[in-house]
Amino acid sequence: MDRARVAVIGAGWWATQFHLPSLLSYPAAEVVAVVDTNPAKLKAVKEHFGLDNLFADHREMLRKVKPDGVIVALPHAFHYSVGRDVLDAGVNLMMEKPFTLKSHDAWDLVRRARERDLILTVGYPWNHTSHAHSAREAVRAGSIGEIQMVSCLFASMVIEYLRGNPEAYRSSFEFPVTGPGEQTYSDPAIAGGGQGHLQVTHLAGLMLWVTGLRPAEVFAFMEKYGLQVDLVDAIAVRFDNGAVGALASDGAIAPGQRQDHEIRIYGSAGSIILTPIPGELSIHLADGEVRNFPALDSAESYPESATSRNLVDMITRGVGTPAPGELGAVAVDLLDAAYRSAETGQKVLVSRHDMPAPVL
Template identity: 30%
Template structure:
């Protein structure tokens, strides 16, 4: 059910992350209008409205969704509210751009995907890999057969997220119009610790770039209820094995990531931040920095195209659901000390 340009977007959960990433993109997009903002704290809502010159503000999301001012909604609320908020928007015939994870319960995620399909609405989940140039380059090469059959993969991420996880005071120089609400410090609201949050991008990278699914998970975590450090062993549906590990309390605050993909015809290496990608096939090595690769779409740009009927989401809904399935299985594996089949 495409709409007309400009796409009028309301932000549900108009806070720190939305102010850093999505709201500036909406405001700058020539085919979008930042039409309304919603959050429960009136003072912070006023600050957001002033920063982005928005006159329509709401402290009750239902009133915003029923206002008639919107064609679509950006959902940036705590993870445990994603299903209720996205469902409410879809029920009202509104397109949805949903921050990751899609939901905490895979069945609820599939229900959202099915409802969006039934109503002909866009449901775009903002996982990073589809919107990163190095991941898009790797995915294209894998789809073209440059690496051959994927035989193994390893993804490692090290950084410091202690502040947003509520484990130490937030830095005083954090970007954004308002500070984080620290819902990530609440395991029930967040759905766990770091893996369901920033760590979900690592799992999405593996799935989205390779096109594979995971059939079993074995994991170790420092705390299965609120992980900061963890390591996952993943059995892929083509017989290959992959590992994903994270350390979110490093003494070095700069984010470091190293991804390796081994194929029957070549090897790919991605390293950041900032990212570069290296491909070795037939003893020929190609290496590119992100600035040398094709500029990727943004989640907002992808959402606008979908709402206007110009294409499908960069990430399929089922892939976003599978990310959550794997994370839930990892937590279960760490609790029970056994491999979990999917």
């Protein structure tokens, strides 16, 4: 297949600022439909991109257009139900993060994709960087020995999204076509959670892919600080190999203030320090050797076009992905357990679903 016929479900900020420009400028892709229930967003897509095949109902689109692949970029609460419809229609799927809100829904999508031999991938741009691949290769080669501890930090500028005031960020994020709705990230009925589902999912997806670990038990504290959703999270994890870890995240960073994105992986024979932004990687071995990798520029450190184009390449050329559906499901396992722990004040054992173990 020379070109993949791709439809995009959701015409919000992420789809219009990243996915549609990426696909429209990629020779191997043809955008065959855009879906959104909001007529104003469809009108903006038509005016900005010149696209005419627009739908208000994704099921109608799937019946009439029969695309090769679909990108779902909707508010979090709709990921599972729409993703299920896409897979049941026999169409390959790239789901934006978080993959789903609930663990059982995530593994149900994985099952449906496997039963139909369909592509299922998740929108994790950091997993596509050369640093992520180099760190993963070092772990798999045994360069740092058996992983014993993982530390993750994600301090970011999203509090106005979580407050329901996205316009406060227009000067920072631009929103050239459509911006986030006021409820997209602030209303638990639509967003699920806050910082965990909006931000920690980034770091969890990267950390789990680099390490190949799976969470076994989780304890979490989450604070809302007057919001309807969590703003600050502290998550403790025991992994399947006995290693322990911590993920800490704060969404209250102000414009101009330093943001922190870091993963530290400690093994029996060395350690890895990976900072996705600003794009740095170093590997420290027990014999004193330090491997410093060339820094990535801003485009390389956050390749926003990589996720949609990876779906196209999987369809047209049969390439693999650093963000398979199974990885998305394991990240949901971690976050679902964290939210349940924060709510109950109890440690949560991560459910094991009746599925073959994923190769992460």
